[in-house]
Amino acid sequence: METLKVKSKTLPGYKNPMQVPRILKAVVSAGVGSFKDKNKFKIVLDRLARITGQKASPRGAKVSIATFKSREGDIVGYQVTLRGQRMHDFLEKLIHIALPRTKDFRGISATAADEMGNYTLGIKENTIFPETTDEELKDVFGFAVTIVTTAKSKEEVIKFLTHLGFPFSK
Numbered sequence: 001m002e003t004l005k006v007k008s009k010t011l012p013g014y015k016n017p018m019q020v021p022r023i024l025k026a027v028v029s030a031g032v033g034s035f036k037d038k039n040k041f042k043i044v045l046d047r048l049a050r051i052t053g054q055k056a057s058p059r060g061a062k063v064s065i066a067t068f069k070s071r072e073g074d075i076v077g078y079q080v081t082l083r084g085q086r087m088h089d090f091l092e093k094l095i096h097i098a099l100p101r102t103k104d105f106r107g108i109s110a111t112a113a114d115e116m117g118n119y120t121l122g123i124k125e126n127t128i129f130p131e132t133t134d135e136e137l138k139d140v141f142g143f144a145v146t147i148v149t150t151a152k153s154k155e156e157v158i159k160f161l162t163h164l165g166f167p168f169s170k
Helices: 038-052 084-101 155-163
Strands: 025-031 057-060 073-080 116-122 143-149
Touching: 025 038, 038 073, 038 084, 038 143, 073 084, 073 143, 143 155
Parallel strands: none
Antiparallel strands: 025 073, 025 143, 057 073, 116 143
């Protein structure tokens, strides 16, 4: 499997190959939703581990919310930080296998980049990944993938990710 690499030594607009942005890490995070269903915690943890190839770490609530009956420190989601070869393998699988499996896929939005040069992609269903079995469709959850780059602006990160082969909508 070919890894995500810059196709040439320098992109247009850069004089030195060291100026070209690079991907530092990919952060995959998912919320649990219901606190009462303890089985959902296991399902989210297991499926994130299958999708990313790395065990997810729990994330606690920062504040107590009486309406949701949650207390500070209660587990509200899971997060996986991918770096190096695992990150490249996950992004390849996301771009070439998972995203084309989504229903009515026409590309990802170019407006999801922030001012600091990061890109956040929301995925509505975890079933687009081949590692998840389709036998339990009632336990479908969504998650977010944040791609942290060294780009300095929105325009630069979109140009860089387009060069890497991310399928942006027109």
